[in-house]
Amino acid sequence: xxxxxxxxxxxxxxxxxxxxxxxxxxxxxxxxxxxxxxxxxxxxxxxxxxxxxxxxxxxxxxxxxxxxxxxxxxxxxxxxxxxxxxxxxxxxxxxxxxxxxxxxxxxxxxxxxxxxxxxxxxxxxxxxxxxxxxxxxxxxxxxxxxxxxxxxxxxxxxxxxxxxxxxxxxxxxxxxxxxxxxxxxxxxxxxxxxxxxxxxxxxxxxxxxxxxxxxxxxxxxxxxxxxxxxxxxxxxxxxxxxxxxxxxxxxxxxxxxxxxxxxxxxxxxxxxxxxxxxxxxxxxxxxxxxxxxxxxxxxxxxxxxxxxxxxxxxxxxxxxxxxxxxxxxxxxxxxxxxxxxxxxxxxxx
Amino acid sequence: xxxxxxxxxxxxxxxxxxxxxxxxxxxxxxxxxxxxxxxxxxxxxxxxxxxxxxxxxxxxxxxxxxxxxxxxxxxxxxxxxxxxxxxxxxxxxxxxxxxxxxxxxxxxxxxxxxxxxxxxxxxxxxxxxxxxxxxxxxxxxxxxxxxxxxxxxxxxxxxxxxxxxxxxxxxxxxxxxxxxxxxxxxxxxxxxxxxxxxxxxxxxxxxxxxxxxxxxxxxxxxxxxxxxxxxxxxxxxxxxxxxxxxxxxxxxxxxxxxxxxxxxxxxxxxxxxxxxxxxxxxxxxxxxxxxxxxxxxxxxxxxxxxxxxxxxxxxxxxxxxxxxxxxxxxxxxxxxxxxxxxxxxxxxxxxxxxxxxxxxxxxxxxxxxxxxxxxxxxxxxxxxxxxxxxxxxxxxxxxxxxxxxxxxxxxxxxxxxxxxxxxxxxxxxxxxxxxxxxxxxxx
Numbered sequence: 001x002x003x004x005x006x007x008x009x010x011x012x013x014x015x016x017x018x019x020x021x022x023x024x025x026x027x028x029x030x031x032x033x034x035x036x037x038x039x040x041x042x043x044x045x046x047x048x049x050x051x052x053x054x055x056x057x058x059x060x061x062x063x064x065x066x067x068x069x070x071x072x073x074x075x076x077x078x079x080x081x082x083x084x085x086x087x088x089x090x091x092x093x094x095x096x097x098x099x100x101x102x103x104x105x106x107x108x109x110x111x112x113x114x115x116x117x118x119x120x121x122x123x124x125x126x127x128x129x130x131x132x133x134x135x136x137x138x139x140x141x142x143x144x145x146x147x148x149x150x151x152x153x154x155x156x157x158x159x160x161x162x163x164x165x166x167x168x169x170x171x172x173x174x175x176x177x178x179x180x181x182x183x184x185x186x187x188x189x190x191x192x193x194x195x196x197x198x199x200x201x202x203x204x205x206x207x208x209x210x211x212x213x214x215x216x217x218x219x220x221x222x223x224x225x226x227x228x229x230x231x232x233x234x235x236x237x238x239x240x241x242x243x244x245x246x247x248x249x250x251x252x253x254x255x256x257x258x259x260x261x262x263x264x265x266x267x268x269x270x271x272x273x274x275x276x277x278x279x280x281x282x283x284x285x286x287x288x289x290x291x292x293x294x295x296x297x298x299x300x301x302x303x304x305x306x307x308x309x310x311x312x313x314x315x316x317x318x319x320x321x322x323x324x325x326x327x328x329x330x331x332x333x334x335x336x337x338x339x340x341x342x343x344x345x346x347x348x349x
Numbered sequence: 350x351x352x353x354x355x356x357x358x359x360x361x362x363x364x365x366x367x368x369x370x371x372x373x374x375x376x377x378x379x380x381x382x383x384x385x386x387x388x389x390x391x392x393x394x395x396x397x398x399x400x401x402x403x404x405x406x407x408x409x410x411x412x413x414x415x416x417x418x419x420x421x422x423x424x425x426x427x428x429x430x431x432x433x434x435x436x437x438x439x440x441x442x443x444x445x446x447x448x449x450x451x452x453x454x455x456x457x458x459x460x461x462x463x464x465x466x467x468x469x470x471x472x473x474x475x476x477x478x479x480x481x482x483x484x485x486x487x488x489x490x491x492x493x494x495x496x497x498x499x500x501x502x503x504x505x506x507x508x509x510x511x512x513x514x515x516x517x518x519x520x521x522x523x524x525x526x527x528x529x530x531x532x533x534x535x536x537x538x539x540x541x542x543x544x545x546x547x548x549x550x551x552x553x554x555x556x557x558x559x560x561x562x563x564x565x566x567x568x569x570x571x572x573x574x575x576x577x578x579x580x581x582x583x584x585x586x587x588x589x590x591x592x593x594x595x596x597x598x599x600x601x602x603x604x605x606x607x608x609x610x611x612x613x614x615x616x617x618x619x620x621x622x623x624x625x626x627x628x629x630x631x632x633x634x635x636x637x638x639x640x641x642x643x644x645x646x647x648x649x650x651x652x653x654x655x656x657x658x659x660x661x662x663x664x665x666x667x668x669x670x671x672x673x674x675x676x677x678x679x680x681x682x683x684x685x686x687x688x689x690x691x692x693x694x695x696x697x698x699x700x701x702x703x704x705x706x707x708x709x710x711x712x713x714x715x716x717x718x719x720x721x722x723x724x725x726x727x728x729x730x731x732x733x734x735x736x737x738x739x740x741x742x743x744x745x746x747x748x749x750x751x752x753x754x755x756x757x758x759x760x761x762x763x764x765x766x767x768x769x770x771x772x773x774x775x776x777x778x779x780x781x782x783x784x785x786x787x788x789x790x791x792x
Contacts, residue, residue: 046469047438092782142563145536152782156484156537158464163784172472248433250465252537255433291438294428303426309397309663312388312428 032182037175045174046247048291050181052283054242057185059267059279060192061235066265067273068196069228070208071121072129075136076264078117079233080240081256082110082140084159085150087241088251091162092152099166103184106241107234113140114233121225137258145253158252161245181246188235192276195231204228205274236264270326272333281334285326289319377449379416379423380687380698382407385439385458390430391590394620395672399458401662402676405654406646408661410684413653417687418696423450429459436462437469444475444701453687453704454478454497456679460538463496468783470495475701476708478686480679481614481637483738485541489776490709490737491787497708497737499682500730501614501637503538503587504772505742505763507545509635510585510611511553512761513746525554530581532572532596534589535561538615542587545768566592573603581605586634587613593621594629601628608633614744618671622749630751637744638678638727640754642669645722646677671754678727685713685721709734728760734788741765 040049062076086106090097097105117136121129144150144157151159164171164180171180195201203224206214215221244251263286271282293315297303302311330337384403387396407422416422425447427439436459446452454476457463463479467487470477476495483498514529515521531546533539543559550557558579560572566588573596576584584605586596593616600607608631612621617634625632642651647669654660655668667673690699690707699707713730728743743760780787 042473043441047441051434145564148540154537156460156464157540158461158537160464160783161468172468248437248465249468250433252461254461254536287434290435295442298425298427307663308386308400308426308661309388312386315428316389316430 029186032186033179036182037178040175040178042174045178048288050174050178050247051243052280052287053181053185054239054247055263055267055287056271056280056283057188057242058236058239058264059271059282060189060276061232061239062264063268063271063273063276063279064192064196064204064235065228065232066268067275068201068208069204069225070211071118071225071228072126073133073136073229073232074130074258074261074265075117075133076236077256077258077261078136078140079110079114079236080243080260080264081144081251081253082113082233083107083237083240084244084251084256085144086110086237087245088159088162089150089152099164099171099180100184103238103241107238110237110240111230111234114229114236115226118226118229121229122222134258137261141253141257143253151252156252158250159244161249164245177246181242184238184242188238189276192235196276200224200227266323270323270333272335275333275335278333278335281338285334289322290315293318375449376423376447377451378698379421379450381443381446381450381452382422382424382683383439383443383447383452383455384424384426385436385456385462386426386428387431387458388428390432392431395618396431396458397664398662398667398670398672399676399679401660401667402673402678403680404661404676405650405659406677406680407684408659409650409654410680412659413649417684418691420687420691420696420698422684423448429462431459433459433461433465437465440466440469444473451698451700453690453699453701454683454708456480456683458482460484463498467493467496473701474705476705478682478708480682481675485738485772486775486779488736488738489773489787490732490734491789492776492780492785493737494709494734494788495705497732499711499732499737499739500678500727501742501744502738503541503613504545504768505765506614506635506744507542507549508763508767509742509744509746509761511546511549511555512763513611513758514555514583515553516758521553527555527583528558528579528581529555529583529585530558530560530576530579531585531587532560532562532569532576533587534566534592535563536589538589539587542585544771546585548768548771562588562592562596564592565590567595569595569599570603573599573605577603577605582609584610585613586610586616588616588621592616594624597622597625597629597632601625607631608748611635611746614638617747617754619753622754627751629749632749633757634747634749634754635744636671636747636754636756638671638675639725639745639747639756640669640671640674641756644674644724644726646681646726647674647722649722650677674726678723681721681723681727682711682713682730685717686711708732709737725759728762 058076058080065071065073083106086109087102090102090105117133120132148157151157171177203219206219207221207224211221240256267279267282267286270285272278297311386400387393410417411421429436429439436457440455443452456478457466460482463477463483466477478497480499481501485502485504487493487496487498515524518524531542546557558581560575562569562572588596597607600610610632612634614635614637617636622629622632686708689711690703694703709732711732715729718724730739732739741762743762745756745760746758747754747756
């Protein structure tokens with residue numbers, strides 16, 4: 001799908017830049033789908049790359065809502081949970097449905113929930129709206145820990161990865177899961193790109209910039225807002241399924257708790273609002289920095305000199321300080337930082 | 350400024366990741382022990398003394414005994430903050446060894462992580478050992494060849510509670526009509542005793558009342574009113590964290606006798622009873638990890654590690670506490686596992702495959718416990734390829750005297766035959782759902 005997209009003639013102004021951008025995307029895809037599986041080992045795929053991509057996708061979901069439409073949600077975790085539990089139950093109870101359709105359906109189920117919990121946005125905004133989306137977070141956590149039908153009556157209320165396969169091809173290996181996560185994400189990114197550059201996306205941005213003005217020029221504010229909640233939750237739902245089964249291999253009601261919602265929120269803030277690619281930078285920052293700090297302490301043998309407990313706490317402090325410094329120095333996030341760097345290193349014409 | 354920030358981030362990235370292979374010392378003569386820690390996060394208060402016991406015992410083995418059969422243990426800490434995602438990263442980092450030292454088995458130190466590693470460990474053929482925190486269904490080693498839910502499970506705990514009540518009431522026939530209310534943390538962990546207690550109540554004729562407490566459990570007025578109203582004789586408290594002291598306090602407030610409240614193994618540490626204050630005096634709990642410093646091995650640790658100021662503990666009063674001793678017990682299980690492997694493969698670091706064999710044939714006898722100086726600290730433990738838990742599960746009942754725990758009983762051992770078929774049936778159902786062929790048992 002993406003290759004045909006690349007071969008299409010370019011119709012927008014600024015043609016030269018776009019061709020280069022598309023070439024870059026093509027190169028990135030080739031590297032991502034062929035290069036990474038070839039050179040990445042289990043460790044890199046399983047614990048660095050897969051989680052970064054899955055959380056980045058969740059970031060895309062929230063960014064469509066927050067960055068593009070200017071609405072807030074603290075319920076991303078809940079929609080991720082819905083996606084994960086829906087995928088599990090669909091694969092378990094309707095085993096004849098192929099995996100891509102299951103993911104799509106799970107996203108749609110999450111979208112329905114998202115629209116429902118987006119209803120308060122028609123009346124309230126800002127902090128009040130944020131508080132009302134917390135309802136989704138607590139409701140679904142309660143639902144999945146109190147009705148063990150959702151986890152197929154297991155003792156532990158935990159859902160474990162069903163067999164992931166596509167056309168008889170087993171996707172349970174690290175590379176298989178990587179490809180599942182990456183291909184899904186690329187397709188969804190392409191969709192997101194098209195949405196935000198379409199009429200819908202322009203309407204969203206109009207609502208974000210000034211919703212009264214948007215209403216005056218004829219934008220259907222209410223339905224567009226609900227659509228934003230639906231699309232956002234659709235993305236979060238699929239990201240949740242990928243997080244649970246592409247990465248963790250398991251999930252329960254607490255996997256997608258309020259912490260996870262905040263993580264998604266930070267990914268958007270750090271990556272950069274109203275940017276699609278930035279979410280992956282944000283996810284990399286959130287996921288990799290703690291690991292990096294941990295690896296660094298053991299590499300430099302710091303544990304021989306400094307007490308382990310001090311080190312463990314210091315890592316968290318440094319992580320927090322990094323976030324603060326980053327947001328002060330570059331409130332528009334890593335995406336903008338990268339763009340500025342790129343501009344610096346490319347010859348100006 | 351912008352540039353310098355990026356430079357710094359980039360530099361630290363390059364250094365952190367590049368250096369990990371550059372300055373690798375050779376540790377190939379040592380056995381790796383990847384120590385999954387939670388020194389931060391909400392469970393740090395129990396993690397810190399636990400890790401203290403764990404590290405202190407291994408340090409003792411390394412420095413006083415010269416290693417396990419001469420093989421030194423190489424500890425690498427990996428902080429998980431008790432989250433599953435950080436735990437998975439730690440697992441991936443250390444599953445194939447580190448700096449030449451081999452990984453024989455992984456101790457995830459978290460029930461959630463244990464579950465998450467179920468299928469990963471099967472694919473990687475690395476054993477995951479969870480003393481006291483494993484999945485009860487993983488008892489079936491033929492379906493779960495790489496999981497070891499050693500020492501304890503909640504099904505046996507339900508039996509032990511009922512056995513203890515029978516003892517107090519003067520026989521199983523006296524249990525008829527006795528009302529046992531179970532106040533449980535509303536989670537997978539908390540619900541595990543619902544099914545076994547239902548079966549036991551049908552068998553012995555006591556009344557089974559189940560009352561959930563939502564996480565975190567800092568409000569329990571309604572639940573305790575319900576217990577009073579039902580006229581419960583005993584309360585089995587299956588709590589976690591803050592839920593425990595709140596339960597004890599609320600029991601006292603509604604006038605329920607605290608000496609008829611029996612805590613779960615995770616409701617029976619000093620930090621569960623002490624915050625409840627003076628009303629906690631008389632509170633009971635099941636104990637699989639007995640506290641105390643009178644065990645000979647604890648005395649040895651005191652002389653060689655604690656008094657020599659080599660302990661990992663910051664707060665030395667935690668020495669001999671429930672979680673400290675739990676850490677010691679786990680380290681003993683690790684080193685005894687290695688010893689079992691050394692007998693077959695020779696005194697050298699074990700591979701993951703050899704580690705799997707070793708834990709599958711782990712047999713810590715009463716004699717061996719006496720040699721270690723751990724009699725009474727843990728019950729004899731015997732693992733077989735069919736039974737990855739232990740053939741028998743034992744625990745004591747202890748009582749809080751206002752200052753410390755006092756053991757009321759010796760080891761109470763649950764009848765292993767009672768739930769065997771149900772648990773193995775659940776394992777079989779799991780195998781069917783996942784399309785797993787149970788491994789043929791070979792010795």
